[in-house]
Amino acid sequence: MKELLHRLRSNIDVKGPEDCWNWLGGKKSGYGRISVNGYAENVTRVIYRLVYGSLLVDEVVMHSCDNPSCCNPKHLKAGSRRENAEQRDLRGRREPPIGTKNGRALVDEEFVRKVRLEYLEGFQGGITYRKLANRYQVKLALIANIVNRRTWKHIQ
Numbered sequence: 001m002k003e004l005l006h007r008l009r010s011n012i013d014v015k016g017p018e019d020c021w022n023w024l025g026g027k028k029s030g031y032g033r034i035s036v037n038g039y040a041e042n043v044t045r046v047i048y049r050l051v052y053g054s055l056l057v058d059e060v061v062m063h064s065c066d067n068p069s070c071c072n073p074k075h076l077k078a079g080s081r082r083e084n085a086e087q088r089d090l091r092g093r094r095e096p097p098i099g100t101k102n103g104r105a106l107v108d109e110e111f112v113r114k115v116r117l118e119y120l121e122g123f124q125g126g127i128t129y130r131k132l133a134n135r136y137q138v139k140l141a142l143i144a145n146i147v148n149r150r151t152w153k154h155i156q
Contacts, residue, residue, distance in 0.1 A: 004034075004046075007034065008034070008050075008071075011025035018074065020067045020070040020075065021071045029068070032071060047076065052073070059079065059080065060079060060081055061077070061078060063075055064076075066091060107142070107146075109152075115143060116155075118132060119143075
């Protein structure tokens with residue numbers, strides 16, 4: 001226990017009582033990680049248990065400060081995954097994966113630019129969504145969504 005407390009203290013940048021105390025050690029997706037009894041755990045879960053007691057298996061530790069590396073116990077609260085997701089969405093922190101980072105993407109940014117350019121250049125010459133879809137062997141709806149910017153909005 002003393003060794004764990006020492007490792008925690010030496011890896012936390014403690015500031016004022018109301019400030020964020022950032023984790024300086026190893027992180028995964030911005031969240032502090034530490035090995036406890038041979039298992040990697042989120043630092044906030046370890047600190048929460050030390051300060052407030054046990055967590056239910058399905059509970060998560062939420063941050064009132066929206067800072068994933070913060071370890072200040074005053075900023076930590078136990079809650080359900082649903083509560084955590086609702087809090088994230090209410091605060092506008094959800095960033096859905098866009099473009100090729102979205103696992104469902106069928107095309108890439110280069111394809112999107114090419115289709116939009118071909119459509120613009122060929123509009124007077126009778127180019128249609130169907131002709132582009134046939135040329136690239138994709139569904140007509142994909143071409144229409146790309147050209148009308150219903151999808152791939154982030155691409156100029």
